[in-house]
Amino acid sequence: MMSSLPADFRSFLSSVGRVFAVFFRQGRKARRTRFFFLFSFLPVAVSLVIKFNQIFSGKPGREGGYLFTNLIMLFYLQMIILILALFYGTSVCSEEVEGKTLPYLITRPVPKAAVVLGKYAAYTAVMTGMVTLGLVFSFLVLNLDRLLDLSLYGQLGRYVGALILGLMAYGAFFTFFGSSLKRSIFFGLLFSFGWENVIQYFPGSTQRLAIAHYLKSFLPATSPGRFSFLTFRLEPTRPGFALLMLFGITAACLALACLFFSKKEYSFED
Template identity: 60%
Template structure:
């Protein structure tokens, strides 16, 4: 690599960091984030209700880890990470157009790819924190009577890593969609709750066309998953290392495409 390329990469990295630094506090206090803080806190409320009812009835019907695993499959994987990635990923570009603030960014000495990557990093960090906080609190509440069982923490950390990886991958995809589609939310909803929720159950290699397939391949399997076993129906898992590599590859491809489209696409701010 030549010295000028190293210099360019260093400049890109610094620019990405500067854009991240500008947008992270901004998105943290944005109005829409307040709504999503509440939604991502819902599992904690549900965990609390479940634990209270268990204390009052006196006889536990399910173990805490059973509820926790079903929460991951039913709420986090099939709903929350998709919704968060969709609303934050598509807004990386579209909110600048709708808010007519794009000029403030594109008239600064930063590459356009740094604007996309910096905003993507800021938004993904925030939604990952939302998910992780909710997940940890829900886990602690559900397993409050078994907190010294360290094997449970392995499930927690693995689930957490899978969900964060899911957010990284889905947000990259939706960021790319947002750079060129005007109705990116509509497309994203169809993709999330149409394509992803259907293709993952197809037998054979078809299910490998869904990001959810690779995420499910990485999730820890416990006997507790039986309640939502239909969500794993006909899962023909990809080996974990390959699944992780594919998820990173998908992320890199979509982010590269997002940067290229954003650099060459012309955005006209309506007066």
């Protein structure tokens, strides 16, 4: 099938693949990855504390699904994936410029757009591994008494899918920030914990201006009579349209990041 593609496009895809292989290997071994791995496992520690407390106190407490949605998933969706996507996304372009290593990549020759797409894919894969592992452990710990309930794993799949889509969309958005803004982390923090964590709770169509709105549209419905802060005031979008919007945001941000990074001239003088 690859042989039917134009030679230039095959060469471009090959460049993306080589960049992905290099930075996926480096990303797994990087010091910051170890730090973020521990950070993404904080909900697992919280889940264990809650479960041990329920076991040794002899009190049943809240059911696992309720605790997972209102505590663990809230932490993942509104903090962990935002922080991971911010630091990995902005570094796709900025670390090559700040580290003055860009000339070594583009003199191979590797197109700048291939550098952006390859690194984005590599870092998204690293983030996905960290987040998925922690999420699954947390979910299983809090639902130890329901592990034979097969419907439980359908819910788990929706939670995992929402987080992966979130990493893709936020990662692409912050990759665009890193390619176009000098103080990308500062503006990324303002966006993450200002705009995203506020606008999603506005009533009506305003909440659709937040990426988080489309992610929460995939979450399982809350049981009647049960309050969920995560889905408070949520007027969910149809899953098909939400998926289309997330893919559209991802594609548009990556295209803009590639354009900015390819057209911008960088000075590497000491």
